[in-house]
Amino acid sequence: MKRYSDIREECCAANKSLPSSGLVDLTFGNVSLCDRQAGVFAIKPSGVDYTALTPDDMVIVDFDGKVVEGSLNPSSDTPTHRRLFLAFPDIRSVVHTHSRKAVAFAQAAREIPLLGTTHADYFRGPIPLTRALTPEEINSAYEWETGNIIVERFANLNPNDIPAVLVRNHGPFAWGPSTAKAVENALALEIVADMAFHALTLAPNAVSPALALTEKHFLRKHGSSATYGQKQS
Ligand SMILES: [Zn+2]
Numbered sequence: 001m002k003r004y005s006d007i008r009e010e011c012c013a014a015n016k017s018l019p020s021s022g023l024v025d026l027t028f029g030n031v032s033l034c035d036r037q038a039g040v041f042a043i044k045p046s047g048v049d050y051t052a053l054t055p056d057d058m059v060i061v062d063f064d065g066k067v068v069e070g071s072l073n074p075s076s077d078t079p080t081h082r083r084l085f086l087a088f089p090d091i092r093s094v095v096h097t098h099s100r101k102a103v104a105f106a107q108a109a110r111e112i113p114l115l116g117t118t119h120a121d122y123f124r125g126p127i128p129l130t131r132a133l134t135p136e137e138i139n140s141a142y143e144w145e146t147g148n149i150i151v152e153r154f155a156n157l158n159p160n161d162i163p164a165v166l167v168r169n170h171g172p173f174a175w176g177p178s179t180a181k182a183v184e185n186a187l188a189l190e191i192v193a194d195m196a197f198h199a200l201t202l203a204p205n206a207v208s209p210a211l212a213l214t215e216k217h218f219l220r221k222h223g224s225s226a227t228y229g230q231k232q233s
Helices: 005-021 078-087 100-107 117-122 135-139 142-153 179-202 211-221
Strands: 029-035 040-043 059-062 067-069 093-097 164-167 171-176
Touching: 005 029, 005 040, 005 093, 005 179, 029 078, 029 179, 040 078, 059 078, 078 093, 078 142, 078 171, 093 179, 100 164, 100 171, 100 179, 117 179, 117 211, 135 142, 142 164, 164 179, 171 179
Parallel strands: none
Antiparallel strands: 029 040, 029 093, 040 059, 059 067, 093 171, 164 171
């Protein structure tokens, strides 16, 4: 009997949900989930087909990057996930995909501007874009350095208010307090990228609406005075 069965099962189910979400092509996507008390996280093994994944296949890694349990190699993106878990204390799950519209913005080296209320419902500002990695960073610990440039980009941003980023010329990472929320944020990111892409096609000079409107939408769904949805009993 393998340990960490709760995070194995939730992480496996989230990874298996990626193909039907429309967010991944081939094997370009992975989800991780951490247990902060145990000091470990579960992540998809590298290059394994989503349909074949089982909870026992999930690789358990500690916050120092050591594989604690698992016979398969963890996703090559594991150091990026680990860097984000270390830097952002409130998150429990990280999702990385190459979803196409978000990648289009990343490859165009453009942040996703906040152009409407759908975006503001999920993200309290534009989706930030990282700087380019230096050749030295690429040739040393590439995936860890990818995490570092994300953390660097969030020096003056709150990762709980903007739970996603575009890595320049690469693609999106999203996160949240559970796999369900992290996958939802990754999907919301792709939807707002698609909407922004079309808005900018129709109106290349489109600008953000008034802060009063975007704050109204964000704060209806987040924080202590949120009013969206049903009252919790
Ligand atoms: Zn990638």
